[in-house]
Amino acid sequence: MGENIDDYLKDAMPEFRQQLARLVAIPSSSQEPEHVGDLLRIVQETASIARGYGFTTHILQSKGDPSENFVAGLVATLQVDPNAPWIIVYNHLDVQPEGEGWLTKAFLPAVTDEKIVGRGATDDKGPMLTTLHAVNYLRAAGKLKVNVALVHETKEEAGSTGFDKLIQESIDQQLLPTPHSILVCDTVFQGDNPAISSSLRGLLAAEVTVTTGTQAIHSGLGGGIAVNPMNVLTTVLASCYNMATRKVNIPTFYDGVPRIEGEAKLNLQKVADGFDLERYKRDLRAGACYRQSTLDALRRNWFEPTFEIHNYKGGLEGTKIPPMASAQVTMRLVGQQDPDAVFAYFERHLHHYLAQLDLLNVKLDVKKVKGSRAVSVAIDNPYVLAAADACEVGFGRKPVYDGCGGTIGALPVFQERFPQAPIVLLAISRVDDGYHAPNEEFKFSQAEKGVKVISDYLQRIATLPKLQP
Ligand SMILES: [Zn+2]
Known part of the structure; x- marks a missing residue:
């Protein structure tokens, strides 16, 4: 594997495609009881990739009614230096139900040179794998200077039920160190403008x-x-x-x-002045819409x-x-x-x-x-500034600081457990990828840029101090 990011991507992208296709083929729908076994399968498959990249993996399973519990979760750690700061990288491995309107089969991923089409491709398996490759690139090149803890849940699309228990058990079993910061790649950006979100509903x-x-x-x-x-x-x-x-x-x-x-x-x-609302509506596949200005649309969303x-x-x-x-x-x-x-x-x-x-x-x-609850995160700390600089390296421009109309139920739990750790919401997916829609896709160009952004970010935060709550 190359020391330089472009060499790494050239070598790694064919493997990335195959790995993502394997992950998307597992129908890990968390809202349908018949797929409860697939939640464990997706955790096992992801754990095996993470182990290949040097992580120590722990698969946690909950007992009792699956509809009220976390079912299966992955906590994996990669410690490079006992004195280095820890970062938690959060993603979710579950997906929305298949739904209707697919041109291909939702769980039989269609892969071309450009992209992969299938349920969960962009929400959130593609961004999750992108993060893993960013860590692997740094590790292979001897440039990883932070300790990384993956926290992957399988109930996000069902309201992150039991996420607090998943974190509690991880702490009780001493699997999860106290992080300096938390990185979440589960939001979207519009067009060519990378985005860092300051709030979720x-x-x-x-x-x-x-x-x-x-x-x-x-x-x-x-x-x-x-x-x-x-x-x-x-x-x-x-x-x-x-x-x-x-x-x-x-x-x-x-x-x-x-x-x-x-x-x-x-x-x-x-933000509204630079926002193409008509394009956003098209990307969303929205038909009827409220009549309003871009400012009002963003405010209300x-x-x-x-x-x-x-x-x-x-x-x-x-x-x-x-x-x-x-x-x-x-x-x-x-x-x-x-x-x-x-x-x-x-x-x-x-x-x-x-x-x-x-x-x-x-x-x-x-x-x-x-x-x-709604979540708001500060965007004036050094971690967010580091992410903004990393966006310039990976995406070629500074990010927009936006809000997000969606919800990630794990975030209030993180804020309660680790109040000192800033959460950085860095978008890797695009609106036109089709979150929750039929024909959901993830573009490999986003993966490549994402590996660059995240690896750059991880290097920048290695020397940042722990913040006070
Ligand atoms: Zn998601």
């Missing part, structure tokens, strides 16, 4: 079920007497969101939502909460009045919004609204599915 997911009876009723004989649960569900959910004002109508919902004003607004305006309805169920028997209807709801959260508190506001509002409808024998159940 939190997430509250809930399920709402309305039950009105035990069997379907003829809508002619019963309509006007019997209550339709689909109508009830639609009515109570519609009361939560005003599409005209684009505001969530749940009382006290906005407690803890910061205003974007002053310098923050000026910064956002600067990064710094405001949302209310979205998904997966309506019920009314499967033609035009009969069904006995039951349900839907899922997600709310992206920002600032200090607390998922448990927001869930309580939501539940109280639905029951209150239903009571006003004055109906007989309607049963309303609201269940919290998952919750995670």
Whole structure:
């Protein structure tokens, strides 16, 4: 393997392609119980690659109900010097469900010279492997001056359930040293502008079920007497969101939502001035969109909460009045919004609204599915500045400091456990890779640039001090 990065990439990229194809072929979907065994398989496969690059690997498995636990995780360490600082590199090895609309098979990766197409290619297996190769390049060239601890979970797409336990067990078993910093490559950038994110939104997911009876009723004989649960569900959910004002109508919902004003607004305006919103919409494959300025679009995507309805169920028997209807709801959260508190506001509002409808024998159940707080990270510390300089080396330009509308449930856990360790959110994936979409892909040019950025970053941080919390 070459001492110089270009030589290394020339040698290593054919192997990179094969490794990534093997990883993508494992259907490690964390939201579908039938794939729970694949979560262990993807950890084992990744561990074997990491061992080949000098890591000591530990595979942790949880006991009990998989839907409430971390199932399988990888903690791997590569210590080059007992006195050198430790960095935690976080990635997730699980993927979204296959979904519809694929031109190729989601778990039969299609590899060309340019890219690989398959579920998980860019979110987050490609960036994970990119990081491993960056470490391997430095190690092989004798340039690795930081100790690296990999923390790979398999429940990110399911809300990082049990991640706290994974970290606790790793600490208890003395597998995980206290890090000086944490690197996360699980966000995206637009066009040719590399990005370092300063915030991610939190997430509250809930399920709402309305039950009105035990069997379907003829809508002619019963309509006007019997209550339709689909109508009830639609009515109570519609009361939560005003599409005209684009505001969530749940009382006290906005407690803890910061205003974007002053310098923050000026910064956002600067990003908006260089942001191609139309291209972003195309990359997202977005059809209908809100009519708004680029500034408002970014503000609402990064710094405001949302209310979205998904997966309506019920009314499967033609035009009969069904006995039951349900839907899922997600709310992206920002600032200090607390998922448990927001869930309580939501539940109280639905029951209150239903009571006003004055109906007989309607049963309303609201269940919290998952919750995670919003995260903001400082972008004015030497670690972020080092990452910005590394972007110039690897991507040829300074990064944009953006927000991210998505959620990584592991980050609040890291912030609680290691408050002194700055988290750097360095994007390797691009918006047009199709996170969570059909035909998800990862471009090998991104991998090559990513290896350059990350290896440069790891060299820069070797001499940085430990920060105070
Ligand atoms: Zn991800």
